[in-house]
Amino acid sequence: MPPADWDLLLRVARRAKLLGRLEVELSRTGLLGSIPPRAADHLRASRNVIEHRRTLVAWEVNRLLWALKDFDVPLVLLKGAAYVLAELPPAPGRIFADVDLLVPEERIGEIEGALIARGWIKTRLDPYDERYYRVWMHEIPPLRHRERGTEIDIHHRILPRTSRFRSAPGPLFEDARPLRNPRLRVLAPADMVLHALLHLFLEGDPDEGLRLRDLLDVHELLRHYGREAGFWDALPRRARQLGWERPLYYGLRFARRLFDTEVPDSVLEAAGQGAPSWPVRALMDCLVPAAMLPGHPDYPSRWAAIARLLLYLRAHWLRMPTTILVRHLAYKSWLRFRGVGKKVDLAQLDLRQQ
């Protein structure tokens, strides 16, 4: 491949945060030795960061277990921490910054207290954000150990209470599977896929849009668990049970479109129950790929920016009722207008580059 293409590939992969993934694939197929050394350096850099972060996540879980030694409480790992500790296919090549945990709501106070007693610190938030978290959100503000950088996000449900896709977390706990260390659990396969889809469609920001790598995770999980007996039956059934049919429908649709994921016809049919009306489907067919696929870094697409914004608004709309949404977005825009958002000061070169 000519250097100009490598140049562009590196830039685009970096923007989509898939540089590490590229490195893993090239390494796996034994091709790392045949690529231009300059490109190999960038991939190597990415790998170093990823391996470092992975160790940090695994260690944070180790410390978590130590701090909660006397607690008999189900600790369900979510997202990146789950992928890493359960050694699932989405783990290689991905950067994971935080540890996400799901615990029963009634135990959160104790758990938070135990962690603080053992050296973790609460994130200080302004009163608006603090209230936002405690009242509306599905998680408490992040905790961070005073010496380490890794954040722990403790969730008591998968989605905000206010979300249009809300559902009680009970069934998730019931079917969670233990890891080698029985004190840790991960979501059952169908739940894990559904959670990843919710995460994909309900989060994201106007700059980055929907994350392609999150859809790639879903593709990988489907491929991995697809081999397990009973998985394909469970998936649409669970989606129906928990009220998450719409995200499942979109997830399967776009995974097939972008990654050619193999999904049994019966499942597609069952998932079709969650399909939206035709105009909505057509609109999403336009918006999602535009918001998800990375563009050329030097020639940004106006249309893609619009798609990203629309889907960002939609994600918020799905997370909270309209009245609160309007207030929330207004407040956040006002903050941005006042320049409260973080802009990097180039003159102060931070030595701690994480």
Next chain:
Amino acid sequence: MRVGDLPLQEWEHSLANGGVAIQFGSFNIQIRSNLVGFVSLAHYLYQPYPLAAAEAIADFHVGISSPKGLRRWVRRQSIFSLDGRSPFAPYPIGHAFPALEWGINWCVATRAHHLLMLHAAVVEREGSAMLFPAWPGHGKSTLCAALIHSGWRLFSDEFGLVRPSDGMLLPMPRLIPLKNESIGVIRQFRPEVVVGPSFHGTRKGTVAHVRPPADSILRAQEPARARWLVFPRWVAGAPLSLAPIAKSQAFLMVATNSFNYEILDETAFRLVTEMVGNCDCFSLVYSDLDEAITALGELARSSHG
């Protein structure tokens, strides 16, 4: 081919359309700009730097340009961008050049994790490198600028780039930014030093850039092994002191003065252990630049002895 080989008009045109890729030691940096003031100054200050080969991959695509909207015309600003994105605070248009220089530092520090990046000035003589890890404000850039005009080759005034495969240091001989009084000190030290214009009122005070001697730039692909770790401190009126320090102390100071020691895990630990083990470690206190240069020269001579 070097930057200076391009006629100014062509340079200006290329920067505004697609950018120009320049080699700064181990890094190829593609620069774009539509700012006239910046363009002509850069043509002068980057004059001896080689252009990257036409088909080479660029490590970073950076730009320093005018923003869209009102700030293009009123209270004009310049915006540094990396890969078309700019999460960076804007600078007044008159500070475009220092902004780009700092921006490139940022790119290296946040991305070049295939190397261990120490926060240190590095100079070389007869195949051996001397590193000056230091907190900001302790005068390492001034000392560095003086050394490279006293027989030492510049690797960098900011980055000690260590190659993990063999522990060798890699050069990245860029312009050295001097602050406030240091500018006058260096002009006085060697009147022939090439110093760019002074930029007043920046976030770091008054800043001017020293261009390294041609030799440093010509030999920018030659690595070297670390031989001395010197922790410098400029103290007004202090008598010269060059005293050995404990290796454990040196290790601590090198590891805490780095951009990515934590990220490189075991590799970083081993590289720093090796470096400290193989180097003679000193603390240097000085007030007179000439005295310091002489002392360091003698140190180098006696070690090679």
Next chain:
Amino acid sequence: MLSLVLIITENLADDIRVERKSIATLEIIANPLVILTPAAGELIWVEWDDAYIVYQLSSTETHFFNETTALIIESLRQGPLSMESMRNWIMDELGGQSSDGLQLTMAVERLEELGLIDASDETAPGL
């Protein structure tokens, strides 16, 4: 054994004042048996000028250990020890000097927090 409660008020860069009470597990259990964790088996030691610089593979952290701390880990290499036995072993190693009780306790607590030592599931016999 005296249990120690440390209250540390920390001034953090972003202006959060935190009061932390640290109660390591080892001090709550009466007469614990102390063991090395698997993480302690993955340490890289470098010794310079009577200081130990130690890299912990499991956490990516680099530590600076003094003599006492290093001896605690050394003492546990053969197997679990009670705090009493550990203290005696260390005193022997230091040539009979009475080891500072407070220093030992703090080092033990620190090592536990770093995940290098832990209370065994069994307790020491007797007492």
